[in-house]
Amino acid sequence: MSQKPMTKTQLVSALADACGSDKQTANRSLEALAEIVSKEVAAGGAVTLPGLGKFQCRARPERMVRNPATGEQFQKPADRVAKVTIAKALKDVIND
Known part of the structure; x- marks a missing residue:
């Protein structure tokens, strides 16, 4: 399990090969997808892939949080976070 993560260059190359297109088109597609998902999630929506x-x-x-270095507790204001829920199909592929 110590395999290195796929880099963006490797992902773009694999995407171009899978789609039968050039790397520039695959790169633009990947960047467009990332931008669309980011905008929708930042606006409070959700995107299912x-x-x-x-x-x-x-x-x-x-909520109340604690600084692990000093042990000091303080009030952290409300905020928003991105959440990713893995699809069952991907879980099934991983566990087979």
């Missing part, structure tokens, strides 16, 4: 998962924005309430 079939077979991969669901990207959504989740609101977290105001």
Whole structure:
């Protein structure tokens, strides 16, 4: 399990090979997808990529947190975080 993660260059090359297109087109497609998902999630929406998962924005309430270095507790204001839920199809592929 110590395999290095796929780089963007490797992903673009694999995408270009799979689609039968050139690397520039694959790169533009990947960047467009990332931009669309980012904008939708930042606006509070959700995006489902079939077979991969669901990207959504989740609101977290105001809460007490602790600084691990000093042990000091303080109130952290409410914020929003991105959440990714993995699709069952991907889980099945991983566990087979």
